[in-house]
Amino acid sequence: MSDDTKPTRADGDDTKPAARIAALRPAYRADLAHGVERFFEPRRTTCPWCGSDRLTTRLRTTDLLQHKPGRFVLDRCEGCGHTFQNPRLNEAGLEFYYRDFYDGLGEKKLGDTFGGRTKMYRGRAESMLPHDPAPKRWLDVGTGHGHFCAAARDVLPDTVFDGLDFTDGVELAEREGRVERGHRGSFPELAPELAAGYDVVSMFHYLEHSTDPDRELRSARQVVRPGGHLLIEVPDPQSRYARVLGRWWLPWLQPQHLHFVPVGNLRHRLAELGFTVVAEQHAEPHDPVDLLAAVWLALDHTAPRDDAPWLPEPPGALRRTVRAALLVAGIPALVVGTLLDRFAVRPLAHRLGLSNAYRIVARRD
Structure with a gap:
């Protein structure tokens, strides 16, 4: 997973990787001069989902993908089962650990990875067909470079796909024509201007990255029109692989993944927000890479x-x-x-409790 290839950049920068790395080294050295402790908020003593103080440590690990310095802890609430990063990265920490992962040095590598998953993207779009076979407008939150939207058009050719992301990838997606319109910024901050504007809002592996999943769900309720649908896919913290593989289970993805919501918790919260869950899938969203x-x-x-x-x-x-x-x-x-x-595993993943993700389709009543 090293970035040895020559990146293709929108700004025309064809500098060789070694030179680009050398140019970035002084800034990283300055960031790390005072240690990594400043990248974390104070440790929580209660669960951010239910407020219980019955917390236990589920995992201790390091950054196993970029290998940036730092140690990370995931705690589990014994009251509701919610797993979350504790202490959590603050704004400066999120900027530091995201930098050069999806953009910069990592842009081409991740773009190639996501761009080659057309079959998976089509499957996600097809999961909406039994519930709304012809949505007019679809907003993909956390769209990245818009690869899902581009692939989903083959399934829903009459649907207009917009994307939303806080990175400049969404602007690239609009320029490349993968989305009709790219909204750049925070979903909760943009939600009021997008209110009731979409038949479908999708969040594919987005909630686990958010600092406040509940706020994101409330924003989705604003943006989905009455009778429309919310489509969510997230890692499944109840997967047996999460226990068997420990720190080597890819969906832990520390330090980027901040929250892991058990399916029962998500169903209950959606019901409180006025949604009816019309589909729950475990076998279909499983990605056979564990x-x-x-x-x-x-x-x-x-x-x-x-x-x-x-x-x-x-x-x-x-x-x-x-x-x-x-x-x-x-x-x-x-x-x-x-x-x-x-x-060996994929055909039996759900039956064996090994599915690494789950997907929910919920209708706004």
Whole structure:
């Protein structure tokens, strides 16, 4: 998952990766000069979902994808089952840990990854067909570069798809024609001007990134017209893989994922907001990558670090050689993980309680 390729950037920057990394290193060095403690809010003593003080530690881990410095804790509420990052990243921390993941150094890598998931995007759009086979307007919240909207047009050719995101990816999506209109900013802040404007609002793997999921749900109620639908897909914290794989379970995605909502909690809150859940899916949204990702994360964690601007110095030739050798040695394990994911686990994932995500379709009454 290292960013060794030559990025293609909208601004025409074709600088080689090593030079780009070197140029970014002084800014990262300044950010880290006073430690990472300043990136966190005070630790909570109560659950942000139900207010209970019955908290236990579920997971301690590090940044296993970018390998930026810092340690992260997920606590679980024994009252309602909600799992959340505690202490949580503050605004400065979110900026620091998101930087160069979806944009900058990570833009091309993530764009290629998301752009190649057309079958998954079509499946998400098709989940709406039994409930509204021809929605007129659809808003995809957390749309990124708009790849879902582009693929969903094949399923719903008469639907107008708009996107919303707080990054400049949504502006790229509009320029590339993947969305009709790109709204850039915070969903709760933009919700009043979008009120009752959409037949469908979708949130695909968005709520877990939000600092206040309940506020996002209330915003969705504003934006979905009466009789319209809210479509939500999130990681399932009740997946057995979450326990079996521990820190190597990809959907934990620390430190970006702040909240993990059990399906029962989400159903109950949607009912309080005036929604009726018309579909709950577990097998369909399962992404068969758990074992492959776990092997990769363990290999990448064990190997010497690849070059990154948050490292004090670029790795030398010996470290690069050792890294390459370890990753090559791990190829058979990666192949086995892939085969097990796709052919052994996937057909039985829901039955075995291994589905890594769930999807809910709810109608606003």
